[in-house]
Amino acid sequence: xxxxxxxxxxxxxxxxxxxxxxxxxxxxxxxxxxxxxxxxxxxxxxxxxxxxxxxxxxxxxxxxxxxxxxxxxxxxxxxxxxxxxxxxxxxxxxxxxxxxxxxxxxxxxxxxxxxxxxxxxxx
Amino acid sequence: xxxxxxxxxxxxxxxxxxxxxxxxxxxxxxxxxxxxxxxxxxxxxxxxxxxxxxxxxxxxxxxxxxxxxxxxxxxxxxxxxxxxxxxxxxxxxxxxxxxxxxxxxxxxxxxxxxxxxxxxxxxxx
Numbered sequence: 001x002x003x004x005x006x007x008x009x010x011x012x013x014x015x016x017x018x019x020x021x022x023x024x025x026x027x028x029x030x031x032x033x034x035x036x037x038x039x040x041x042x043x044x045x046x047x048x049x050x051x052x053x054x055x056x057x058x059x060x061x062x063x064x065x066x067x068x069x070x071x072x073x074x075x076x077x078x079x080x081x082x083x084x085x086x087x088x089x090x091x092x093x094x095x096x097x098x099x100x101x102x103x104x105x106x107x108x109x110x111x112x113x114x115x116x117x118x119x120x121x122x123x
Numbered sequence: 124x125x126x127x128x129x130x131x132x133x134x135x136x137x138x139x140x141x142x143x144x145x146x147x148x149x150x151x152x153x154x155x156x157x158x159x160x161x162x163x164x165x166x167x168x169x170x171x172x173x174x175x176x177x178x179x180x181x182x183x184x185x186x187x188x189x190x191x192x193x194x195x196x197x198x199x200x201x202x203x204x205x206x207x208x209x210x211x212x213x214x215x216x217x218x219x220x221x222x223x224x225x226x227x228x229x230x231x232x233x234x235x236x237x238x239x240x241x242x243x244x245x246x247x248x
Contacts, residue, residue, distance in 0.1 A: 068164065070159045070242065079204075096246060098244070100225045114198055117195065
């Protein structure tokens with residue numbers, strides 16, 4: 001599979017899980033995973049998913065504008081850089097965001113998120 | 124290690140944009156032959172091509188202003204991922220352009236870092 005296709009498939013999967021079953025994101029992180037969310041650091045699958053499920057909105061919808069990906073080293077790891085917007089219920093205007101993921105291959109032929117950095121883009 | 128990655132990230136960002144704004148022709152020294160740049164979706168590889176691209180951008184003088192820097196250790200021994208948001212002011216333009224950019228830094232034998240991965244995107248309003 002082309003790395004760009006892997007990245008696109010991951011991004012689709014990540015945000016559709018985020019928007020429909022946020023607690024299911026725990027499968028995508030491991031103990032060593034790191035999230036920096038608006039400057040706040042979290043480590044480990046449980047802490048990361050607690051942060052994401054504890055965000056002050058229930059429903060949301062991500063719309064993706066761009067996906068860039070590059071291989072990261074020889075072992076099949078990959079960097080994915082996303083820009084898009086986040087529509088929250090009851091809000092007129094969506095929020096713009098940028099996010100990057102460092103994906104590591106698993107022995108099962110899948111990927112997990114080692115690094116995750118999220119920032120809203122304020123105008 | 125976490126503190127270290129923050130320090131590396133901040134020092135690198137200072138150095139990178141200072142070089143970009145004041146001595147862009149030297150920016151290739153931060154890349155190596157294996158380095159990759161995705162610039163607004165266009166892919167380039169190697170310090171020579173990357174430097175040529177950055178030096179051929181359709182503006183002379185520019186000034187980057189950094190809003191946020193987030194850094195994390197990557198899996199590679201000593202590698203650091205740096206995520207930047209900010210704005211770039213071009214000469215003669217009224218409004219700065221917002222951008223986001225990420226770097227994957229790899230330590231060199233000499234105790235410095237080079238850019239293995241670089242992804243740049245303008246944030247349209």
